[in-house]
Amino acid sequence: MIAFNHVVPVLNLSVFNVRRAPAFAFEQSKRATIGGRFIRVDESRDLPLLHVVEDFTQKPVCSFAVTTGGEIKIDSAAPAVDGPVQIRPAAIDLHVGFIHVPRAKIGRVTPVPAQPFFHFRRITLNPAVNRGVIDIHSAFSQHLLQLTVTDAVFAVPAYGPQNDVTLKMPAFEWVHVQLHQQKGMISLSPPTICNSALQLTTARFLGTFLPDLLQIPSFIRFYIAAQLNISRPEILSRYAERDNTRWEHQGLIKLYYDYHDFGDFPWSFRLKRLLYTRAWLSNERPGLLFDFATAWLLQNKILLPAASTLTRLIGEVRERASRRLWRRLALLPDSWQKTQLDGLLEIPEGQRMSVLEEMRKGPVTISGPSFTDALERYTRLRSMEFSRLNFSGLPAIQLRNLARYAGMASVKYISRMPDERRLAVLTAFVKAQEISALDEAVDVLDMLILDITRSAKNIGQKKRLRTLKDLDRAALLLARACTLLLDENTDEAALRQAIFRRIPKDKLAESVGKVNELARPQDTHFQDEMVEQYGRVKRFLSAMLRDLHFQAAPAGEHTLSAIHYLAELSGSKKRILDDAPEQIISGPWKRLVYDRDGRILRAGYSLCLLERLQDSLRRRDLWLENSDRWGDPRQKLLQGAEWQAQRIPVCRALGHPSDGTKAAEQLATRLDDTWKSVASRFACNAAVSISNEGKHPSLTISSLDKLDEPPALIQLNRRVRELIPPVDLTELLLEIDARTGFTREFSHVSESGARAQDLQVSLCATLLAEACNIGHEPLIKHNIPALTRHRLSWVKQNYLRAETLVSANARLVDFQSTLPLAGYWGGGEVASADGMRFVTPVKTVNSGPNRKYFGSGRGITWYNFVSDQYSGFHGIVVPGTLRDSIFVLEGLLEQQTGLNPVEIMTDTAGSSDIIFGLFWLLGYQFSPRLADAGGAIFWRADKTAHYGALNELARGCVELSKIESQWDEMMRMAGSLKLGTIHASELIRSLLRSSRPSGLAQAIMEVGRVNKTLYLLNYIDDEDYRRRILTQLNRGEGRHAVARAICYGQRGEIRKRYREGQEDQLGALGLVTNAVVLWNTLYMQEALSHLRKSGETPEEEHLARLSPLIHGHINMLGHYTFSLPEDILKGELRPLNFNTNNELTS
Structure with missing residues (x-):
């Protein structure tokens, strides 16, 4: 077999x-x-x-x-x-x-x-x-x-x-036939045959020969002996009596089976070349390079050398690759730029920080001065002219690593580096920081315009409230006049006299003036109040026009012309503008931009331009060159020959035809078949009914009944929870690390392979401090080297970062997926996405307002993804409460665990036609819980088809021609997302924010309408499907409750000012939450095993309804002691802490 x-x-x-x-x-x-x-x-x-x-x-x-x-x-x-x-x-x-x-x-x-x-x-x-x-x-x-x-x-x-x-596959059934029929074999005795087979076994499966075959487990020796019909395997021990025999047979095995020694040419040379290429192009840890080298040697039948030999080789190769990178980077800047780089390490007179440390600090407030400071930081970096240097041929990932290292290492340490390395590190830092500074400056500009709009709205609403009495009084007076006007008994000839007798003419004229003054047209959005803030705007407008160099798509040409026009007027005090581009002036702005004589007012025009600028930037009709977050997304898509080379593989990988006509036909057929199938069963569907009360027919979907919990399930739940032992959160983390080794995924920022003693203890303490939001102070133990303040600060600075947290989390998720109990909950193919809200009481640009969640303050959303095995496999930090649908696809594409979720459930906020279309194009199933599923628009592909009782629901008809004409562009976009050349959130933002969707966006919407209708039809047709969505979303909410319990410090508020710090802290929270879920799963599994041994046999359907989202048995708050030392009991005072300052400054 x-x-x-x-x-x-x-x-x-x-x-x-x-x-x-x-x-x-x-x-x-x-x-x-x-x-x-x-x-x-x-x-x-x-x-x-x-x-x-x-x-x-x-x-x-x-x-x-x-x-x-x-x-x-x-x-x-x-x-x-x-x-x-x-x-x-x-x-x-x-x-x-x-x-x-x-x-x-x-x-x-x-x-x-x-x-x-x-x-x-x-x-x-x-x-x-x-x-x-x-x-x-x-x-x-x-x-x-x-x-x-x-x-x-x-x-x-x-x-x-x-x-x-x-064919059969016993490993060595005929090994002796080939090996011992070769010339040179002296003996065909059973010991020789069996031990030769064992030698070959070790070469194949271990990659080398064992010096002592008795180290091979006995069951393997007996198994091979049985294959060779040797009844007395104890004779194997005789083989080891003569070393020459063993060496002779090893030589024959190498000769006839084409094995080579590690030192033989060209094998070691080839391996060095491969390792060097990987070390140059990637950022793989030494452990992964070791695994690659081992696998390559096994594949090519190269006998493995000693582990220390491979380790030294990998170290030498990585060192050579690093030195080559430093040398090439150090050669890029000229002498003037090198002087500028060295100046970054100096502390200006009268300052307390070096220029490098100042450059690391981004903006934290949303204001005009903050924006100008951010622009000044960007222009200073740009003035060093590193963007004109040729970085082609240098691996981007290595440049990012050097830049990140420069952003974390101390200035003193960088200044002591050898010249070549110091210049390389600072060059990578300036290149990366210039892009980052530009992004942060435009982020502040975007939020500043938003803040001006929001302030104008608040001012307008307050004005409205203050003037409401005057408006009511004037409106009531005019209503009396209109009543007389409408009175049929009033003589038309004497109408004016009748009105003026009741209401004096001057009062009536005053009321008309008051209404005109206070009443707002329907299409206004507080533009008057925005113009009133022109004094605030002009403080930063000139700097923005001078230092930000925008590029435009055809749809943004008019806005770009207006920007150039105002930039030319920089320094001028003209209030009336001549020949200004007027295409940007929309209806609501006309009365504020033009005066009575039709002249253009500078204040109104400037505010009108700011509003158009923000809209154009968000739709990417305007973009900035050399920007990551605000660049042109179209340039990041696969282009030209690269796309043509990938076109067929991408279509095959995504499971779509390369021909748009065929794809449209398949969609239409599938939609038509589903309509007919669901319509044929609708009469039997008691949970859904059609209502004709509104303008259009709609569906009424009955709420799902609560699932009954049978007594056996309640008893099982109780018994399992009783058997789970209590544990401290600290011990839980260490225990999970002992089982999974997740702390080994944390590497030093310098990529050094050395590990401090008890590093796993320091890492667990740092993770706990971040996840519980309590800081290091409660965890510091001066008498334990792994828990001193200096050690914990060092670990946090050098080990805790996004990529290490992602890798460690992936190890926990992958371990959870191997547990049998997790298999009852799901196979990892289904996931849900939802957000946790956190208030941010500190000043930070990476937050947003939402009165519902943050009150009068600001906050962030941690948008995280939970599998059907209760593990969290990805998380994204979102300022405020941005639209969820922007990030839902990004989580699936960028997650790095072994899970392969193909269906994702969200709340209503994550759904739109474009999202449905993108999910289908990328091979995923989107299953949101729609609050208005019954009132949603259903679409059809065939106008002439009749779908029985459901026919009136299908009132929309998709335009298949748009899908056919844009099919290649949709495949190019989907392929770019799959290959990672563009972030999903960046692309979706540009698609969703467009008030004038492009042909591509319209085609994606048509695809989305088909797939949204397919989803809706399945949703109303299958109650089990609706329950599955609800169950998975409940799992996500339950996991949030566990995370809230863990993050108990500082009222659960996130007090990090920068996005990176927020991501690291919430990444640590996700990791610790996964550790809790994994620990609970392990002990629930053990409890179930105990129950089975005790004669209880839980039903499988009950096991699927158990949940690891429990935390009552976990002590997260620490322990308190109520004992005093003897000297304190005798009235002595504690010694003063003379070492605190020394340790704090070390």
Whole structure:
């Protein structure tokens, strides 16, 4: 039989420039089929077989699918067979996919195309050529996986029949046939045969020969002995009596099986070259390079050297790559620029900080002076002219690392670096900081304009309230006059006299004037009050026009012309403008921009321009060159030849046809079929009814009934919780680290591989201080080296950053996915996204107002993603409460765990036609909980079709022609998102904020309308589907409750001023929350095991309803002691803390 247990292809991903190469472990599942899961490379070393696939483009010999324990017949062997035919499960065949297995249908959810299962640098490779369908609710073990047959294990002897051979895979069944029929073998005795097989075993599975074969576990020795029909395996010990025999056999094995020593040319040279390339292009840790080197040596049959040899080699290669980078960077600036760089380390006279430290500090307030300071910081960096230097050929990721290091290291330490390294670090810093400073300046400008608008609105509302009495009085007087006017009994000839007798003419004229003065036109948005703030605006307007150099798309040309016009007037005191571009002046602004004589007023024109500028920037009709967040998103899409080269692979990877007409036809057919299917069952759907009370028919959807909890489930929940032991949060973190090793993912910012003693203790303490929002002070222990103030501050500064938190969190998420109990909750294919709100009482530009959540203050939203296994796999910090839909897709594309969520649930705020369209284009299922699902617009593709009782609902008709004409552009955009050339939030912002959607945006909306209708039809048709959405969203809310309990310090307010600090703190909170969930899952699993041993057998459906979101047994507040030292009891005072200042300044 072909045994698939623990066969691990480790994918060589050097060409994709990823930090962590995934592996895929095949293992026997409960349903007697092939199961599989992603594993980590460092975890794969524990498995018996490590096989590296280097080329994904090779055409497979053939493919097969087989159940575990089954057999497969090969019709014919390979031509020109000289030796044994080798068959081994190896590379996943990228030309085949999942095979759909018939089974009972779950609910009525429409099947979706088979989802791909390989992700490389956000590239999703879809192995399916002939795409079948796979129900998104089915388990992985219900499908068979097709594998490629390539070189492999000795199974068919050369002298055997060459067709209709049943292949089997005992590892060394014929090893002695090949090895001992070669010339030079002296003996075919059982010890020689068996020990030769053991030598070959160690070379294959360990990568080297063991000096003592008795170190091999006894069950392996007995297994091989049984294969070779040796009944007395104790004779193996005789083999080791003569070293020459062992060495002679090792030489023969190397000769006949093509093994090489590590020092043989050219193998060590090739490895050095590969390692050097990876060290130059990527930022991989030494451990990952070690794993890569080991896998490469195994693949190429190079006997592994000592671990210390590889470690030294990797260290030397990384050092060479670093020195090359420093040398090339140090050569870029000229002598004047080098002088400027050295000046960054100096402290100006009368100042307390160096220029470098000042440059690190970004804006924290939203005001005109803050904006001008931010602009001054940017212009100072720009004046150093580093943007004109040629950085091509230098790896971007290494430049970012150097810049980050310069932003964290002390000025004193940088100044003591060798000249070459110091110049390289400062060059990378200035290059990165110039871009960052520009982004931060425009961020402040955007929020400043928003603040001016908000202030104008508040002033206008207050004015409105103050003048309401005058307006009412005037309106009532005019109402009396109109009453006389409408009186049929009043003579028209005497009408004016009648009105003036009741209401004096001057009073009536005064009332008309008052109404005209106080009443506001419907299309105004407090522009009057904005113009009143011109004095505030002109303090920073000239600096903005002078220092920010905007570029424009065709839609922004008029705004750019107005900017250039005002820039030319900088310094002029003219109040009336001549020949100003008037295309930007919209209706509501005309009465404020033009005076009575039709002349343009500078104050009104300037405020009108600011409003148009903000709108154009957000829609990216205007952008700034050399900016990351405010640049042109169109330039980040795949372009020209690069796109043409990726076009077919992208379409295949996403599972879409390359032809737009075919894609539109498929969408139309699927929509029509779903309408007919749902309509045929609608009469039996008691939970949904059609209402004709409004202008258009709408649906009324009954609320879901609460799920009953049977007594057995209540009892199980109680018993499991009783068995979970109490634990301190500190011990919980250390215990989870002992099991998962997540603290090993935290590397020093300098990428040094050295580790301080008890570093894991310091890291857990730092994570706890951040997550609990209590700071370091409660955790400091001066008598414990790992918990001193200096150590904790050093760890926080050098180890706690976004990428290390992401890597550590991924390890916890991946570990959770391997637990059997988590498998009852879900397979990781479903997730939800929701936001936690945090008040930020400190001054920061990375926050926003929302009275509902933050009262009169400002705050941030931590938008996080929770899998159906209760693990949080990604989080994004959002200023204020920006629209959720901007970030929901970004979380899926950028998450770096082993999970592969293909369906995501959100609240209503995350939904729009464009979001539905983007999700479908990228191969995801979007399933929001819509508050107004019954009143939503349903769309059809066929105007002539009749859908029975639902026909009147389908009142919109999609324009398929737009999809056809823009299909290639949509694929280019989707491919760019998958390849990571552009952030999803950046692209979605430009699509959603446009009041005049482009042809591309309109086409995405049409695709979204089709898929939104498909979702709505499934939503109303399947109650189980509605309940699944609710259940998953409840899981996210429950996880938020645990996070709130952990983040108890400082009233749960985030007091970090900069975005990076906020991200690090909330990243630590997510990591600690995941640790709590994982710990609870482990002990719940242990409790269930205890119950089974005690004779209790919980039902599987009850296990699926258990939840690890409990925290009552976890002590998060520490312990208090009520004992005093003897000397204090005797009336003595405690000694003064003379060392505090020394430690604080160290």
